[in-house]
Amino acid sequence: xxxxxxxxxxxxxxxxxxxxxxxxxxxxxxxxxxxxxxxxxxxxxxxxxxxxxxxxxxxxxxxxxxxxxxxxxxxxxxxxxxxxxxxxxxxxxxxxxxxxxxxxxxxxxxxxxxxxxxxxxxxxxxxxxxxxxxxxxxxxxxxxxxxxxxxxxxxxxxxxxxxxxxxxxxxxxxxxxxxxxxxxxxxxxxxxxxxxxxxxxxxxxxxxxxxxxxxxxxxxxxxxxxxxxxxxxxxxxxxxxxxxxxxxxxxxxxxxxxxxxxxxxxxxxxxxxxxxxxxxxxxxxxxxxxxxxxxxxxxxxxxxxxxxxxxx
Numbered sequence: 001x002x003x004x005x006x007x008x009x010x011x012x013x014x015x016x017x018x019x020x021x022x023x024x025x026x027x028x029x030x031x032x033x034x035x036x037x038x039x040x041x042x043x044x045x046x047x048x049x050x051x052x053x054x055x056x057x058x059x060x061x062x063x064x065x066x067x068x069x070x071x072x073x074x075x076x077x078x079x080x081x082x083x084x085x086x087x088x089x090x091x092x093x094x095x096x097x098x099x100x101x102x103x104x105x106x107x108x109x110x111x112x113x114x115x116x117x118x119x120x121x122x123x124x125x126x127x128x129x130x131x132x133x134x135x136x137x138x139x140x141x142x143x144x145x146x147x148x149x150x151x152x153x154x155x156x157x158x159x160x161x162x163x164x165x166x167x168x169x170x171x172x173x174x175x176x177x178x179x180x181x182x183x184x185x186x187x188x189x190x191x192x193x194x195x196x197x198x199x200x201x202x203x204x205x206x207x208x209x210x211x212x213x214x215x216x217x218x219x220x221x222x223x224x225x226x227x228x229x230x231x232x233x234x235x236x237x238x239x240x241x242x243x244x245x246x247x248x249x250x251x252x253x254x255x256x257x258x259x260x261x262x263x264x265x266x267x268x269x270x271x272x273x274x275x276x277x278x279x280x281x282x283x284x285x286x287x288x289x290x291x292x293x294x295x296x297x298x299x300x301x302x303x304x305x306x307x308x309x310x311x312x
Contacts, residue, residue: 021059045163050154068098116250202279205249256305
């Protein structure tokens with residue numbers, strides 16, 4: 001039996017004894033927060049609850065109990081908060097640790113709203129939990145092949161969609177009548193929003209192309225649409241994907257990271273390869289340097305990567 005942290009006063013955990021949370025008890029305890037986050041960010045409460053249920057095993061997982069982490073979110077480079085080391089895909093992986101379960105719910109919402117790869121989800125209605133579930137799978141939130149079906153099953157079996165209805169009036173759930181659900185085997189799937197081979201530069205997720213990679217194979221591997229690979233990497237001109245090339249999984253930006261202000265053109269480079277190296281949209285790289293689209297840079301030329309060059 002595990003010590004369960006029941007959340008009081010916005011989830012500040014207090015050990016009250018050995019007890020296992022049931023599915024109904026989890027919904028009763030956290031539904032208000034899921035609804036509040038839905039109103040704040042537009043993420044369906046049913047989706048938030050279903051992900052919390054699935055990824056924390058009804059709040060009973062090691063991450064939920066010891067780190068208040070209900071959504072299996074790993075540290076990643078942009079995390080500056082507390083951490084919790086836990087064996088997952090590999091030994092001693094870094095996960096986010098929260099002061100309260102409430103902070104975990106809030107960070108889950110912020111995580112989805114901050115990262116561009118999930119932006120398309122917010123085009124769906126808040127009541128369209130099926131498309132949201134399918135979209136999370138496509139965006140690569142988790143690698144289980146039936147991740148979307150698991151979420152939908154949890155939502156429909158527990159009628160979590162009722163929380164997405166603006167007219168819904170919260171019910172009073174009683175722990176005494178909570179049913180005992182069989183735990184989900186959380187070791188059967190990988191909670192990994194970014195994937196093991198995904199890196200980040202300029203706040204953009206990317207992978208390094210390997211021999212044989214195509215936009216179709218990369219899209220399938222990372223559960224994206226082929227047009228996304230083409231668009232994000234400006235490959236619609238038929239440019240070949242070569243081994244070692246950065247392939248972005250999110251749109252490139254208007255300028256490079258702050259640590260890269262200039263680039264000296266080397267032999268064999270062109271404006272496109274430079275735009276891929278620094279994660280800058282090609283048209284913005286031309287604009288920063290007051291160059292007409294299609295202009296070939298000279299070897300040794302210094303290109304500005306962040307500020308537009310003043311015209312003489």
